[in-house]
Amino acid sequence: MGPLHGLKIVEMAGIGPGPVAAMLLADMGATIIRVDRKEPSGLGLPRPIEFDVALRNRKSIRVDLKDPAGRDLVSGLIDRADALIEGFRPGVLERLGLGPDACLARNPKLVVGRVTGWGQDGPLAHAAGHDINYIAVTGVLDAIGRRGEPPTVPLNVIGDYAGGSLYLALGMLAALLEARTSGKGQVVDAAIIDGVASLMSVLVGLRQGGMMTGERGTNLLDSGAPFYDVYECADGGHISIGSIEPKFYRRLLELIGVDAAALGDQNDARNWPHARETFAAVFRKKTRDQWCALLEGTDACFAPVLGIEEAHEHPHLKARATYIEVAGVRQPAPAPRFSRTPSATPAPPAELNADNAADALRAWLPESEVEALRSAGTFC
Numbered sequence: 001m002g003p004l005h006g007l008k009i010v011e012m013a014g015i016g017p018g019p020v021a022a023m024l025l026a027d028m029g030a031t032i033i034r035v036d037r038k039e040p041s042g043l044g045l046p047r048p049i050e051f052d053v054a055l056r057n058r059k060s061i062r063v064d065l066k067d068p069a070g071r072d073l074v075s076g077l078i079d080r081a082d083a084l085i086e087g088f089r090p091g092v093l094e095r096l097g098l099g100p101d102a103c104l105a106r107n108p109k110l111v112v113g114r115v116t117g118w119g120q121d122g123p124l125a126h127a128a129g130h131d132i133n134y135i136a137v138t139g140v141l142d143a144i145g146r147r148g149e150p151p152t153v154p155l156n157v158i159g160d161y162a163g164g165s166l167y168l169a170l171g172m173l174a175a176l177l178e179a180r181t182s183g184k185g186q187v188v189d190a191a192i193i194d195g196v197a198s199l200m201s202v203l204v205g206l207r208q209g210g211m212m213t214g215e216r217g218t219n220l221l222d223s224g225a226p227f228y229d230v231y232e233c234a235d236g237g238h239i240s241i242g243s244i245e246p247k248f249y250r251r252l253l254e255l256i257g258v259d260a261a262a263l264g265d266q267n268d269a270r271n272w273p274h275a276r277e278t279f280a281a282v283f284r285k286k287t288r289d290q291w292c293a294l295l296e297g298t299d300a301c302f303a304p305v306l307g308i309e310e311a312h313e314h315p316h317l318k319a320r321a322t323y324i325e326v327a328g329v330r331q332p333a334p335a336p337r338f339s340r341t342p343s344a345t346p347a348p349p350a351e352l353n354a355d356n357a358a359d360a361l362r363a364w365l366p367e368s369e370v371e372a373l374r375s376a377g378t379f380c
Contacts (some may be wrong), residue, residue: 001029001341001344002027002028002029002030002338002342002343002344003028003338003341003343004022004029004067005024005027005029005341006031007025007029007030007031007082007083007176007301008030008032008080008081008082008083008363008364009025009031009032009033009081009082009083009084009085010032010033010035010074010078010081010083010084010085011032011033011034011035011058011076011084011085011086012034012035012084012085012086012087012088012093013034013035013036013037013060014086014088015034015087016087016115016131016160016164017086017087017115017160017161017163017164017165017190017192018085018086018165018168019054019055019209020054020086020114020160020161020164020165020348021056021085021113021115021164021165021166021168021169021172021217022034022058022124023053023054023055023056023057024071024165024166024169025169025172026056026057026058027057027334027346028054028334028338028343029333029341029343029344031058031363032057032058032085033059033060033077033360033361033364034055034058034059034061034360035060035061035063035064035065035074036060036061036062036063036352037062037064037369038062038063038064038070038380039062039063040062044061048348049350049351050329050348050349051285051329051330051354053137053329053332053349054333055350056326056331056346056347056348056349057346057347057362058236058324058350058360059350059356059357059359060352060356060357060360061073061087061348061357061360061361061379061380062357063379063380065096065098066096066326067378068075069376069378070378070379071096071097071375072096073378073379074098075098075103076365077108077364078098078103078106078107078110079103079106079107080364081107081108081110082109082110082111082176083110083111083113083172083176084110084111084113085105085113085115085168085172086111086112086113086115087114087116088116088117089116089124089125089126090116090125090126092119094238095113100112100114100187102369104185106182107115107185108184108185109179109183109184110185110292111172111175111176111179111186112167112185112186112187112188113171113172113175113190114187114188114189114190115164115165115168115169115190115191116161116190116191117129117130117134117164117190117191117193118134118191118192118193119134119189119193119194120189120191123305130156130159131156131159131160131192132153132156132159133198134159134163134180134192134193135154135158135159135163137150137159137193138196138197138200139192139197139200140158140159140196140199140206141153141288142216143203143222144222145217145218145222145223146216146223146380147216147217147218147223147224148217151216151249154296155340157195158199158362159192159196159320160192162195162196163192163194163195163196163197163198163199164190164192164195166195166359167190167195167198168188168190171188171190172188174188175188177304188210190249205264207231208260211319215343218269219339220244224272224310225244225272226272226278226279227241227242227244227249227252227266227270227275227279228242228243228244228274228277228332229241229276230285230305231284232280232284233278233283233284233286233287233288233290233291234284234285234286234290234308235287235288235289236289237287237288237289237305238288238304238305239277239283239288239291239292239295239302239303239304239305240302240303240304240305241300241301241302242301242302243248243300243301243302244301246266247299248299248300249266250300251298251299251300252295252300252301252365254292254325255295255298255300256279256282256283256294256295256331257282258278258282262278263275263278269296274370276364284369288304288305289304291304292304293309311323312330319362321333324345325352326345326346326347326348327348329342329348331346353380354374354379354380358370358371358374358377360377361373
């Protein structure tokens with residue numbers, strides 16, 4: 001059932017990092033009930049529910065939080081919960097009467113996980129924003145891209161999901177662990193800007209130590225080094241090379257038939273333009289599959305650049321079942337993996353309807369109370 005079996009969490013519906021953090025915790029066995037707006041919220045990208053993979057492993061109730069009966073229902077669930085996840089702008093939950101002070105007064109062991117872009121305080125705390133803004137202000141976006149070109153906009157993995165979802169989940173688990181000994185809950189302020197800055201720790205140190213320039217595309221790990229980059233193949237496909245260590249670099253050169261002496265010192269940046277031209281010319285001589293046949297599985301630190309659909313079929317990922325199929329929808333398997341308390345196969349996202357809502361509430365409330373609330377129209 002997963003290592004978090006028995007943990008109960010209330011999730012206030014939102015977009016971005018909150019649902020993904022809830023998915024991670026639900027994948028690991030936590031029982032999570034998602035509280036959505038009574039009227040369709042229009043949050044996120046419109047899609048059929050089965051493809052909203054981040055909503056797997058939990059069911060939702062739709063409640064009008066402006067209605068006292070709806071607030072009482074949600075307040076009662078929070079009183080029974082170990083944790084609460086919310087991603088509103090600062091102050092919204094307080095105005096609904098469900099802020100941390102009110103909830104902790106009734107449930108002292110409650111852990112309140114709050115995820116926002118800018119954090120709960122500071123000059124920008126109430127401003128709107130998205131992943132691109134958070135990675136921009138923390139210095140990450142400026143560092144991504146090739147030399148002489150503008151910053152490259154990445155997918156929203158770095159900010160929303162790495163800096164937000166993962167740090168929210170990590171912080172909540174730490175607070176839940178501490179609450180077991182202290183008997184006291186607390187608020188986890190998971191600001192995406194803080195998480196992203198934390199992820200930059202190593203690079204910030206390198207920059208201050210003079211081991212990384214301030215110009216993108218000129219450093220070891222940002223496409224500056226020819227042995228840590230992407231190259232086009234004869235068929236238009238691409239491959240990635242990450243042969244940083246000398247022994248791996250030597251192995252790469254041996255396998256692709258390039259004379260090391262002709263390239264000069266691997267770590268002398270003055271030799272990099274010539275090495276890059278050499279690699280580019282060599283890799284254009286074979287197709288991506290041909291390079292896979294020669295280099296994949298060796299210590300050259302090689303991998304093909306695959307599209308999402310291709311990744312599903314890669315032999316290594318198939319062997320590990322990194323991608324699984326749930327109700328006909330392919331998606332990543334729960335991660336990480338546990339030897340003694342493995343995560344169960346995920347349940348598909350559930351339709352927003354009264355029957356599923358009632359099922360969700362039965363894990364929290366007596367059947368008679370669920371039916372009374374249903375008859376009163378408190379949830380749907």
